[in-house]
Amino acid sequence: MVAPRYLGIELAPADVGGYLADLGEAPSWLRKISLHHTWAPDEYQWTGRRSLEGIVRYWNGELGWTRYPQLVIAPVPGDVELDWRVFVVQDPREWGIGVRGRNRDSLHIEHVLNGDKRAMPAACVRASAFVVEALRAWSGVPVEWCDPHVDAARGLFFHRDRRDAGKTCPGTRVSHDAVLAAYHAEHEPEEEPMPIDVVHDQAAIDAAQAKLIAAGLLTRPHPGSEAASVGLLMILCARLLDQVGLGVDLEQYELRLVKKP
Ligand SMILES: [Zn+2]
Numbered sequence: 001m002v003a004p005r006y007l008g009i010e011l012a013p014a015d016v017g018g019y020l021a022d023l024g025e026a027p028s029w030l031r032k033i034s035l036h037h038t039w040a041p042d043e044y045q046w047t048g049r050r051s052l053e054g055i056v057r058y059w060n061g062e063l064g065w066t067r068y069p070q071l072v073i074a075p076v077p078g079d080v081e082l083d084w085r086v087f088v089v090q091d092p093r094e095w096g097i098g099v100r101g102r103n104r105d106s107l108h109i110e111h112v113l114n115g116d117k118r119a120m121p122a123a124c125v126r127a128s129a130f131v132v133e134a135l136r137a138w139s140g141v142p143v144e145w146c147d148p149h150v151d152a153a154r155g156l157f158f159h160r161d162r163r164d165a166g167k168t169c170p171g172t173r174v175s176h177d178a179v180l181a182a183y184h185a186e187h188e189p190e191e192e193p194m195p196i197d198v199v200h201d202q203a204a205i206d207a208a209q210a211k212l213i214a215a216g217l218l219t220r221p222h223p224g225s226e227a228a229s230v231g232l233l234m235i236l237c238a239r240l241l242d243q244v245g246l247g248v249d250l251e252q253y254e255l256r257l258v259k260k261p
Contacts, residue, residue: 003066004094006056008049011086013073013130017137020092026139027093031154032106033132033141034099035179036069037170042114043080043121051112052087059097067097069108073127084127099159102148106157107135115171125179129186132156143183145176156180212236 011019020026041051052072059065068089076083090096098108109131111124120128132143146155148162158176159169170179212218217239218232241247246259 004068004090004096006068007088007090008052008056009088010049011088013084013086013127016086016131017134019088020134020138023091023093023138027095029095029105030107030139030141031152032102032146032148033135033156034102034106034108034148034159035128035156035170036098036108036110036159036167037113037115037174038072038110039114039116039171041112042117043075043112043124046074046077046112048074048077052089056089065097067095067103069098069110070094070096071107071131072110072112073124073131074112075121075124080123081121082123084121084123086127086131099148099162100164102162105151106148107141111170113171113174115174116168117171117173119173119175119178120170120182122182125182126186128179129183132183133187143180143187145180 009019038055041047041055045051052074055072056068059068070088070090070092072087072089073084074087076085092107095104095106096108097103098110099106109128111120111128113120113124135141136143140154142155144155145161146153146157148157158174159165159167209218213220217236
């Protein structure tokens with residue numbers, strides 16, 4: 001079998017989903033996703049494509065690999081706190097290399113990071129969240145931990161979760177809880193902010209607003225424009241009704257007050 005070739009395609013994290021969808025169906029071998037760190041070069045030593053090609057030469061020459069971890073997540077040099085990118089190192093439809101005993105059913109993600117020294121920067125874990133979510137949408141691999149010793153298990157794992165790993169990947173400072181919480185937080189729909197959160201000049205609070213704030217019905221001053229006042233009135237009504245255990249039910253095109261269970 002011919003080994004997959006080096007691709008080196010650079011993507012914004014948000015574009016990984018579209019890239020995978022364009023490849024067509026996910027391969028049937030893909031059941032797990034393994035997470036790694038490069039250790040060296042770390043996120044501050046990384047120079048971009050030149051570093052990537054250096055790593056690939058190391059993988060080919062020193063380690064004798066003819067396959068690669070499929071994806072590398074790396075900072076834009078000098079922008080470690082803000083901007084991370086995704087490199088497609090080899091075709092994700094081909095099995096790669098990264099975890100002894102788990103290469104034929106796992107896709108491998110390298111994070112350019114020394115995770116023994118520092119946890120993943122927020123921008124790194126956010127990029128990673130885009131990637132695992134894109135892989136979930138493409139292949140169905142759930143964004144949950146799995147046991148990497150169980151062949152049939154589907155999900156994510158840290159390289160170090162394998163008993164024979166001999167590695168700390170993705171670093172001792174990187175915890176399962178923190179990573180999964182960040183992955184899930186990135187993809188939960190944000191709540192619509194209440195219009196009441198408009199910042200307003202403190203001096204403009206009139207006596208009535210001060211009373212509403214004291215009564216706990218209003219959390220901060222509200223601007224007095226007509227449109228804003230209609231919104232404010234609706235919010236106050238809903239909060240007042242809620243306080244006396246009532247809600248509004250739309251039935252037969254009529255507003256009707258109902259007792260809340
Ligand atoms: Zn590893």
